[in-house]
Amino acid sequence: MPLLETPPDALSDIYATSLFEVCQSSGGDTAIEETLDELTTILELARKDAAFNEFLASRVLASNSRAESLRTVFEGKISTRTLTFLLLLNEKERLGHLPAMVQAFHAKAQDAFGRLEVDVHTAGPISSADLDAVRDRLAKALGKEVVAHHRSDPAMIGGLKLRFGDRLVDGSITTRLRRLRDQLDEDGAARIRARVGEMIDAQAQAESD
Numbered sequence: 001m002p003l004l005e006t007p008p009d010a011l012s013d014i015y016a017t018s019l020f021e022v023c024q025s026s027g028g029d030t031a032i033e034e035t036l037d038e039l040t041t042i043l044e045l046a047r048k049d050a051a052f053n054e055f056l057a058s059r060v061l062a063s064n065s066r067a068e069s070l071r072t073v074f075e076g077k078i079s080t081r082t083l084t085f086l087l088l089l090n091e092k093e094r095l096g097h098l099p100a101m102v103q104a105f106h107a108k109a110q111d112a113f114g115r116l117e118v119d120v121h122t123a124g125p126i127s128s129a130d131l132d133a134v135r136d137r138l139a140k141a142l143g144k145e146v147v148a149h150h151r152s153d154p155a156m157i158g159g160l161k162l163r164f165g166d167r168l169v170d171g172s173i174t175t176r177l178r179r180l181r182d183q184l185d186e187d188g189a190a191r192i193r194a195r196v197g198e199m200i201d202a203q204a205q206a207e208s209d
Contacts (some may be wrong), residue, residue, distance in 0.1 A: 004096050008104035012097055016104035019085050019103055020112075026081060034110050037147045038082045038194040039102045045111045046098075066090050120160040121153045138162070 008016070008146070023031040044052040055061065055069070067090050074083050089095045110117055120126075120134055153171040162169040 002050075002053050002192065003043075003099050006057060006097075006100050008100045008107070009053055012104045014102035015089070015094070015097075015101045016108060016122055019101075019105055020108045022085075029113065031081065032080075032112065034079055035082050035085075036102075036106060036109050038078045039085075039098075039105065042078075042086075043099060059093065062089050063093060066095075076193075084165065110147075114144055116142060116146050118146055119151050120146050120148050120165040121151045123154065123156040123158055124152055126150060128184065134160070134162075153192075 019035065019162070025034050027034070046056055055066070067087055069085055070083070070090060074086070089098065089101075093103065094101075106117075116138070118135070118138060120131060131148055131150055135146045138148070139146040
């Protein structure tokens with residue numbers, strides 16, 4: 001069973017909040033950055049190495065055996081803070097949920113630093129100048145430092161979509177066409193209903209005459 005690549009939920013937020021508070025009390029912004037970098041690196045390794053991924057997520061492996069291996073692999077290579085967090089997740093059999101917890105921790109870090117991570121979706125490649133223009137406009141509108149990441153989405157016809165946190169701003173042509181189609185469908189159905197009503201009324205009138 002691989003690590004669960006799911007969005008943050010209430011449980012992951014609880015663990016991320018606890019870790020964030022530990023970082024704030026033990027080193028402030030430096031500790032937050034260090035812990036985020038370490039956890040992100042561990043996740044990247046798990047995504048590239050199937051055996052390591054299985055080691056973290058497996059429910060067959062006894063937690064005490066995995067704890068010993070975690071210490072052997074990471075002790076002296078990552079902060080005691082991050083290792084303690086991994087050992088806690090192992091003890092609670094929550095290591096499989098690490099990706100969602102890291103996402104939640106990442107969001108808290110960006111918010112604390114006054115930064116906003118934004119995914120910019122377009123149908124194809126865009127120039128760095130265009131991406132910078134989007135970033136600068138968002139930064140001015142939102143009053144935050146914006147870190148923009150471009151994502152190509154071949155399903156889009158044109159325009160762009162912006163995703164930040166749980167918000168989606170969809171200005172794609174595909175979406176506008178879909179809305180137009182839905183509106184036409186609704187209008188068409190309304191006209192049919194009206195026409196049927198007119199026919200029934202006319203028939204009723206004819207019979208009464």
